[in-house]
Amino acid sequence: MTLFSLNNVCFDVPNRRLVDRLTLSVETGITALVGRNGSGKSTLLKMLAAQTRPSSGAIQYADKDLRDWKAKDFARDLAFLPQVTPATEGLLLSELVALGRYPWRGALGRLGPEDQSLIDAAIARCGLTDKRDQLVDTMSGGEKQRGWIAMMLAQSARTLLLDEPISALDVAHQIEVLGLLRETVHTGALSAVVVLHDVNMAVRFCDHVIALDAGRVVLEGGVKELLSPEALQRIYGVPMQVINAQPSPVVHPL
Secondary structure (H helix, E strand, C coil), X not given: CEEEEEEXXXXXXXXXXXXXXXXXXXXXCEEEEEECCCXXXXXXXXHHCCCCCCCEEEEEEXXXXXXXXXXXXXXXXXXXXXXXXXXXXXXXXXXXXXXXXXXXHCXXXXXXXXXXXXXXXXXXXXXXXXXXXXXXXXXXXXXXXXXXXXXXXXXXXXXXXXXXXXXXXXXXXHXXXXXHHHHHHHHHCCEEEEECCCHHXXXXXXXXXXXXXXXXXXXXXEHHHHCCHHHHHHHHCCCEEEECCCCCCEEEEC
């Protein structure tokens, strides 16, 4: 099932084109956006999140042009986690997660029993019940990222967009966060699009892949299509090998 459809989408800045005539479909499930630095991954994600508008072309979400979505309806249906998250100084975890109810209640709206139930469920789903009254700034990197995901779940959105959610984490916390995301998507009838630099994490935790280079698609399909030295060479520009391993194959530079 198609989540997003892009038709001839471009994004320009002065003297440079960051995204060049993208025509593609993003399917339901977990899709990894991969590619070298500057390939257009974050720019594409921001356009999908309606944070920026394409210079030309059209994007549809759930069979409806992004320009036709009402802002409130779109904010309730889709959650976006940027690469650099806002400051959380002085915020308890429960207060951070409660911000996910903003699209439903507004800045001054009071939280009702239903809201509190969704907040509690999101915190529990992310394994943070014992941290709910802890300051976010005192939590570990993995716990913080799980806290942000809990906020997205409390929003009751059906689509999650995450820009490099594991870039500042060690390997153990990367596995923890992406494992949570995969479990949440596959058990909750949700979809996610996530920007990743680690191709091994993409292979292990994602269903689909879109690889970009200089703002153009160089690979699109099931994540197993990454497991080709030829495809990896096209995407990353260096020779790489694929090693059969468990629980998933491992990609390694030569």
